[in-house]
Amino acid sequence: MKEEQVVGQSVPRKEGHGKVTGAARYIDDISIPGMLYGATVRSQVPRGVIKKISFDEHFDWAEFVFVTAKDIPGKNCIALIGDDQPCLADGVVNHPEEPILLLAHPNRHKLRKAVEAVWIEYEPLPAVLTMEESEQCSQIIWGSDNTFKTFLIAKGDVESVWGKADYIVEGEYTTGAQEQLYIENNGVIAVFDSEQGITIWGSLQCPYYVHKAMMALLNLPAEKVRVVQAETGGAFGGKEDYPSIIAGHAALLAMKSRRPVKIIYDRMEDMTATTKRHPSRTRHRTAVSKEGKILGGEIEFTIDGGAYATLSSVVLSRGVIHAGGSYYWPCVRIRGKAVATNYPPHGAFRGFGAPQSLFAMERHMDRIAQAVGLSPVEIRRRNFLKPGETTTTEQVIREEIDLGKFLERALVLSDYRAKKLRFTHENGGGPVKKGIGIAAFLHGAGFTGSGERYLASVVGVEGCADGTVRVLASSTEFGQGTNTVLCQIAAEALNLPYKYVQIAQPDTNQVPNSGPTVASRTAMVVGSLVRSAAIGIRQTLAAEGLHGSYTPEEFKVACRRHVAEHGELRSYARYDPPAGVFWDDQKYRGEAYACFAWAIYIAEVEVDLSTYAATVEDFVALQEVGRVLHPILAKGQIAGGVAQGIGFALYEKVVWQNGRMQNGQMTNYIMPTSADLPPIRVFFEEMGNIHGAYGAKGIGELPMDGPAPAIANAIEDALGVRFDSIPLLPEDIFEAVSNSELSETR
Amino acid sequence: MIGNSKRPGKCEVSLTVNGEPKTVRVYPMERLLDVLRLELGLTGTKEGCGEGECGSCSVVMDGKLVNSCLIPALQVAGATLTTIEGLALGPRLTALQAAFLKCGGAQCGICTPGMILASRQLLDKKPKPTLEEIREGLSGNLCRCTGYMQIFEAVMEAASGNSQ
Numbered sequence: 001m002k003e004e005q006v007v008g009q010s011v012p013r014k015e016g017h018g019k020v021t022g023a024a025r026y027i028d029d030i031s032i033p034g035m036l037y038g039a040t041v042r043s044q045v046p047r048g049v050i051k052k053i054s055f056d057e058h059f060d061w062a063e064f065v066f067v068t069a070k071d072i073p074g075k076n077c078i079a080l081i082g083d084d085q086p087c088l089a090d091g092v093v094n095h096p097e098e099p100i101l102l103l104a105h106p107n108r109h110k111l112r113k114a115v116e117a118v119w120i121e122y123e124p125l126p127a128v129l130t131m132e133e134s135e136q137c138s139q140i141i142w143g144s145d146n147t148f149k150t151f152l153i154a155k156g157d158v159e160s161v162w163g164k165a166d167y168i169v170e171g172e173y174t175t176g177a178q179e180q181l182y183i184e185n186n187g188v189i190a191v192f193d194s195e196q197g198i199t200i201w202g203s204l205q206c207p208y209y210v211h212k213a214m215m216a217l218l219n220l221p222a223e224k225v226r227v228v229q230a231e232t233g234g235a236f237g238g239k240e241d242y243p244s245i246i247a248g249h250a251a252l253l254a255m256k257s258r259r260p261v262k263i264i265y266d267r268m269e270d271m272t273a274t275t276k277r278h279p280s281r282t283r284h285r286t287a288v289s290k291e292g293k294i295l296g297g298e299i300e301f302t303i304d305g306g307a308y309a310t311l312s313s314v315v316l317s318r319g320v321i322h323a324g325g326s327y328y329w330p331c332v333r334i335r336g337k338a339v340a341t342n343y344p345p346h347g348a349f350r351g352f353g354a355p356q357s358l359f360a361m362e363r364h365m366d367r368i369a370q371a372v373g374l375s376p377v378e379i380r381r382r383n384f385l386k387p388g389e390t391t392t393t394e395q396v397i398r399e400e401i402d403l404g405k406f407l408e409r410a411l412v413l414s415d416y417r418a419k420k421l422r423f424t425h426e427n428g429g430g431p432v433k434k435g436i437g438i439a440a441f442l443h444g445a446g447f448t449g450s451g452e453r454y455l456a457s458v459v460g461v462e463g464c465a466d467g468t469v470r471v472l473a474s475s476t477e478f479g480q481g482t483n484t485v486l487c488q489i490a491a492e493a494l495n496l497p498y499k500y501v502q503i504a505q506p507d508t509n510q511v512p513n514s515g516p517t518v519a520s521r522t523a524m525v526v527g528s529l530v531r532s533a534a535i536g537i538r539q540t541l542a543a544e545g546l547h548g549s550y551t552p553e554e555f556k557v558a559c560r561r562h563v564a565e566h567g568e569l570r571s572y573a574r575y576d577p578p579a580g581v582f583w584d585d586q587k588y589r590g591e592a593y594a595c596f597a598w599a600i601y602i603a604e605v606e607v608d609l610s611t612y613a614a615t616v617e618d619f620v621a622l623q624e625v626g627r628v629l630h631p632i633l634a635k636g637q638i639a640g641g642v643a644q645g646i647g648f649a650l651y652e653k654v655v656w657q658n659g660r661m662q663n664g665q666m667t668n669y670i671m672p673t674s675a676d677l678p679p680i681r682v683f684f685e686e687m688g689n690i691h692g693a694y695g696a697k698g699i700g701e702l703p704m705d706g707p708a709p710a711i712a713n714a715i716e717d718a719l720g721v722r723f724d725s726i727p728l729l730p731e732d733i734f735e736a737v738s739n740s741e742l743s744e745t746r
Numbered sequence: 747m748i749g750n751s752k753r754p755g756k757c758e759v760s761l762t763v764n765g766e767p768k769t770v771r772v773y774p775m776e777r778l779l780d781v782l783r784l785e786l787g788l789t790g791t792k793e794g795c796g797e798g799e800c801g802s803c804s805v806v807m808d809g810k811l812v813n814s815c816l817i818p819a820l821q822v823a824g825a826t827l828t829t830i831e832g833l834a835l836g837p838r839l840t841a842l843q844a845a846f847l848k849c850g851g852a853q854c855g856i857c858t859p860g861m862i863l864a865s866r867q868l869l870d871k872k873p874k875p876t877l878e879e880i881r882e883g884l885s886g887n888l889c890r891c892t893g894y895m896q897i898f899e900a901v902m903e904a905a906s907g908n909s910q
Binding site for chain 1: 789
């Protein structure tokens with residue numbers, strides 16, 4: 001018997017040794033003999049017809065390999081949800097940086113010069129560069145009405161509430177694009193063999209997404225496509241869908257040249273050409289009673305999807321479901337719309353629509369508080385969802401959640417009340433103003449609605465010939481701790497020490513499809529499957545005499561014996577939707593998520609009116625995420641997410657010009673450094689939870705949702721000026737303060 | 747004219763890397779980062795931005811922390827370098843590496859080699875740094891995963907000697 005439980009312990013990160021010694025192999029650390037390097041010639045206009053492609057005749061083009069859309073053996077698309085996005089532009093371009101032509105050469109330096117020696121002439125077409133222009137439809141750039149997707153959530157009779165309202169509070173809130181800024185840029189290596197087909201090694205989140213995309217693009221059967229994840233240096237959603245594009249490019253070059261091809265983006269190419277968080281606009285109109293209770297309201301949530309549909313419909317879905325926040329709405333109408341523009345497609349980024357709509361909700365709560373004359377604390381307390389009540393999709397809250405209690409604890413931890421008083425008192429004279437702000441929110445774990453049922457994920461657990469155990473899943477590690485947590489769960493279920501369990505490298509030839517590593521689903525959904533599969537191993541060995549409480553040595557002996565006799569010992573588990581769960585995809589009604597994680601975040605800020613720079617001075621992050629499987633990893637997820645949220649609010653601004661990102665460098669797109677961040681103080685509330693393996697809910701995305709509204713609320717508290725758009729760089733704060741002074745003097 | 751420009755020829759550069767003398771034939775303006783990764787096979791040094799902002803390519807050169815993406819090969823002639831591969835000799839981790847593992851200072855791991863070298867330089871200068879000194883001392887090395895808190899804890903832990 002092992003001495004203590006594995007789950008709940010901060011065991012060493014499985015791949016940690018390689019990471020602290022430099023031995024870990026990321027994609028650019030891998031080299032294959034005879035390998036060429038690939039590069040991409042991209043569109044320089046937001047929209048146009050390609051008139052002519054010409055090559056500088058003075059350039060030495062010997063040894064170069066060229067690929068255009070004509071070389072694609074299958075369908076010229078990146079198969080994802082839809083297939084509207086071409087792998088290579090064919091005749092027309094719809095956004096800046098759209099790939100048009102691919103080059104490969106043995107010499108990296110020469111390749112860079114070659115890209116500049118290709119000239120493309122365009123007949124420009126008018127580009128659509130705002131959501132409003134897209135909605136006006138004066139130029140149709142996608143489908144019949146520039147609309148990728150709409151959703152409507154309708155609960156109760158909203159029309160009847162306006163007459164009963166003591167206050168009607170309106171607001172419009174916007175958020176900007178945000179770059180994922182993983183420190184390792186996108187990269188892949190493709191190897192083609194006419195017998196075995198294509199093999200892709202890459203920095204990626206979802207091996208089976210790439211697998212599906214390669215089958216369609218290259219016209220290959222499933223068994224002739226193999227996708228392997230290399231060690232991945234951060235992703236945050238940015239390597240969910242994009243790797244299918246860069247993998248497609250390397251694969252096409254490899255097929256044409258019959259040599260291995262590596263494509264590694266440099267930082268500017270990665271920032272300007274790949275996906276970002278969707279910019280958003282949310283409008284609220286809320287009926288409120290004089291007691292400060294929300295009676296009902298309308299919410300309109302619109303996101304800018306960029307030029308192709310990619311994941312916008314799913315981002316929109318999560319955005320609209322989270323738009324009502326952690327509050328009870330007797331009736332509500334939420335309209336969501338994802339529109340097309342001529343920007344590079346926006347994509348997945350931690351939070352996936354929720355940080356956008358929750359920013360609006362939590363800013364709007366402070367506005368409602370002001371209208372009614374209540375404090376930000378009291379307005380939230382009076383409207384929190386309670387057990388037995390329903391969310392905007394009419395999902396019944398079955399957990400014994402007490403958000404009022406969480407709020408009170410967060411107020412104490414942040415010393416909110418004393419600070420609030422002190423800041424009001426001290427903010428008079430000098431240029432430095434202080435403020436404190438709250439965000440209360442929730443985040444649904446796993447795929448939305450019927451998503452997990454459609455995915456039908458499979459996980460395997462294998463007892464090996466040497467008696468150790470291996471987890472087989474396509475779930476990827478990119479820093480969050482997938483390897484560690486899934487091994488912990490298997491060890492716990494098999495009653496073995498953690499060191500006896502390893503996890504296979506995600507390789508579509510070796511592991512089943514456990515679904516994409518997204519949506520905060522890995523610990524909860526995939527973890528449950530690991531546990532079920534591990535129990536299957538236990539049952540098999542029990543039938544052969546390994547009963548009750550065995551020692552690890554006894555397990556090893558039984559495992560070895562089984563493998564010797566039967567060739568292998570494997571157990572697979574497939575996702576089985578829980579009984580009685582109702583979700584209506586048409587009406588967007590029912591159980592949107594298996595469960596929600598809940599949180600209260602409190603930010604203390606300082607704004608220096610001599611520089612107009614805002615800094616966060618203290619940050620309290622209190623959350624309920626079910627059982628904490630690994631305290632250090634969990635704390636790291638929260639602190640890292642909060643840091644990205646602080647960046648979203650105060651530092652990270654994408655500057656666009658004619659559809660192209662102008663600041664695609666780390667020198668001018670600024671993410672928080674160690675000197676910019678406050679102490680991020682992380683606290684967990686643990687409740688018994690029926691979901692997930694050993695009670696875990698999703699955790700990864702939650703911390704992205706709360707920091708921005710808490711910070712904007714704190715800045716308003718400090719300055720008495722409304723801030724309804726992020727990011728808030730010094731020039732933005734200056735502008736808002738100047739405008740408010742201007743309107744006061746009128 | 748593109749493609750016809752005469753590049754200066756390769757030259758021999760001798761240097762000491764992780765205690766071993768090395769001689770490489772490289773172009774004078776080649777980046778130290780590429781010399782380490784491509785010529786010497788030391789891929790533990792990572793490229794994040796290629797312009798000296800992120801610190802992923804940090805190495806120690808003659809006792810100073812430098813961004814190897816900004817150093818031309820010619821400049822390292824006769825220099826003594828330490829890369830991440832030069833810290834743990836054999837399977838035993840240094841106290842600092844062990845502290846990064848224990849405290850959660852490494853998540854995706856791509857900034858980790860640079861971050862560990864920056865931390866080592868900091869501890870060499872200030873064996874018992876304050877939190878403020880750590881915050882400032884590591885501000886040239888970007889980490890997108892951790893929010894830095896557990897990196898600070900790792901440096902504190904190593905400074906306190908608990909991970910020895």
